[in-house]
Amino acid sequence: MRSAPLTLLFSAILCAIGCSDSGGDGGGQTGGAGTTGGTGGAPGGTGSATGGTGGGAPGGTSSTTGGTGGAPGGTGGGDSSTVGTGGTDAPAARTPAASARTLREAGENANPPILIGAAISGSGLNDNGYKSVAAAEHNYVTAENEMKWDALEPTPGSFSYGSADNIVNWAVQNGMQVKGHTLVWHNQLPGWASSLSGAAAVEQAIRRHIENVMGHFKDRIHTWDVVNEAVITDSDTGVGNPRMRPSVFFNALGERYLDLAFEIAREQDPDAKLYYNDYSIDALNEKADFVYEMVKGMVERGVPIDGVGFQMHIGPPNNEAGGPDVAANLRRFADLGLEVLISEMDINRCSNQVTAEEQLTYYHDIVEACFLMPECVGITFWGINDGRSWLNGWSGALCNGQSSQSLLFDDRYQKKETYNKVMDALLGR
Numbered sequence: 001m002r003s004a005p006l007t008l009l010f011s012a013i014l015c016a017i018g019c020s021d022s023g024g025d026g027g028g029q030t031g032g033a034g035t036t037g038g039t040g041g042a043p044g045g046t047g048s049a050t051g052g053t054g055g056g057a058p059g060g061t062s063s064t065t066g067g068t069g070g071a072p073g074g075t076g077g078g079d080s081s082t083v084g085t086g087g088t089d090a091p092a093a094r095t096p097a098a099s100a101r102t103l104r105e106a107g108e109n110a111n112p113p114i115l116i117g118a119a120i121s122g123s124g125l126n127d128n129g130y131k132s133v134a135a136a137e138h139n140y141v142t143a144e145n146e147m148k149w150d151a152l153e154p155t156p157g158s159f160s161y162g163s164a165d166n167i168v169n170w171a172v173q174n175g176m177q178v179k180g181h182t183l184v185w186h187n188q189l190p191g192w193a194s195s196l197s198g199a200a201a202v203e204q205a206i207r208r209h210i211e212n213v214m215g216h217f218k219d220r221i222h223t224w225d226v227v228n229e230a231v232i233t234d235s236d237t238g239v240g241n242p243r244m245r246p247s248v249f250f251n252a253l254g255e256r257y258l259d260l261a262f263e264i265a266r267e268q269d270p271d272a273k274l275y276y277n278d279y280s281i282d283a284l285n286e287k288a289d290f291v292y293e294m295v296k297g298m299v300e301r302g303v304p305i306d307g308v309g310f311q312m313h314i315g316p317p318n319n320e321a322g323g324p325d326v327a328a329n330l331r332r333f334a335d336l337g338l339e340v341l342i343s344e345m346d347i348n349r350c351s352n353q354v355t356a357e358e359q360l361t362y363y364h365d366i367v368e369a370c371f372l373m374p375e376c377v378g379i380t381f382w383g384i385n386d387g388r389s390w391l392n393g394w395s396g397a398l399c400n401g402q403s404s405q406s407l408l409f410d411d412r413y414q415k416k417e418t419y420n421k422v423m424d425a426l427l428g429r
């Protein structure tokens with residue numbers, strides 16, 4: 001959401017000469033609009049198991065000249081009466097909670113709050129240990145596979161929501177927000193969609209899919225990965241000849257398929273947060289530079305994009321990125337007036353390319369880089385426990401049957417040292 005009503009613009013002018021806002025009301029505070037541009041309002045309060053939905057509010061205007069605007073709203077309590085921290089005077093850095101028993105609590109009690117997420121799998125929800133750690137420690141859910149095109153629209157125009165609904169309903173029951181993942185992606189497409197050809201047929205398929213899926217989840221999902229992984233390089237580390245990825249979408253429509261997808265998504269939900277999401281754009285590398293220019297072009301054309309998800313799959317076969325590098329990279333995207341998110345974090349230890357010590361440093365410093373930026377609205381880990389990590393079974397990850405040891409919990413759902421490093425970063429330690 002990138003357009004602001006006149007009242008917002010007026011208050012922006014007032015705020016340019018100094019204003020102080022007491023913040024949100026449990027939901028997201030409307031994003032401010034600095035005269036030199038501002039970020040849109042960030043997601044609203046997180047709600048709790050006892051209520052408080054705290055949906056994100058409309059963002060403020062933005063311009064390419066930067067400036068920060070609305071920050072996330074307060075944590076939504078049962079009656080949504082908690083005073084939020086959002087407003088037109090977003091702090092330069094986020095303030096940590098004094099203490100926390102869970103990551104979720106650390107995120108909810110930071111000022112402004114930050115969402116703590118996990119990729120959740122349908123099979124995981126059959127396991128009580130998994131479920132209880134997932135709900136206690138996180139307040140933001142991404143379905144690991146259940147909302148991809150092949151799962152939701154296996155045959156043209158015929159939709160199948162059972163598995164996705166299970167995850168979304170579980171999340172809502174536990175006071176968690178959900179990010180829809182993912183509307184337009186070259187991978188995990190059903191065969192019929194991969195073999196479409198011609199601009200009209202592809203555009204029609206994109207429109208039907210987005211309209212149907214966003215319509216189905218409209219009351220339960222307010223943030224979406226609209227386009228995923230549209231850019232490719234010669235190496236999965238984000239280096240070498242960055243370019244638009246050939247796909248059924250790009251081949252038929254060219255780069256304009258991104259604009260189209262975001263515009264259709266905006267028509268479906270004027271208040272949803274709409275994100276572009278990609279891997280190996282975490283560091284300052286060629287792919288990140290290319291995506292930066294691509295997204296900047298979208299912002300300048302007025303395409304309704306609200307933010308960028310940095311997947312943060314660290315280690316083989318993807319990039320490695322140190323804290324300062326991540327901070328500088330996130331900052332330039334935020335200065336476009338966008339929210340930024342860490343959207344799929346894990347750190348692969350297979351093949352020992354990342355040592356145990358490096359893994360701990362990366363976990364701490366990368367989480368800290370996001371946490372310190374009010375425009376960084378969430379950190380999602382790609383799974384709960386090591387044994388279920390997608391990396392273990394994928395040849396590209398060089399695991400050869402070993403565990404990737406990539407996450408925050410072991411297979412008995414005990415906290416690992418990686419968990420402690422993340423908690424330290426969330427508490428400003």
Ligand code: 9MR
Nearest residue numbers: 144145181187188228279311344382390
């Ligand atoms: O974790 C997902 C794994 O179970 C699937 O087999 C894989 C198929 O492509 O997708 C994984 O999730 C991906 C996510 O949707 C997009 N970014 C990269 C993730 C890891 O591959």
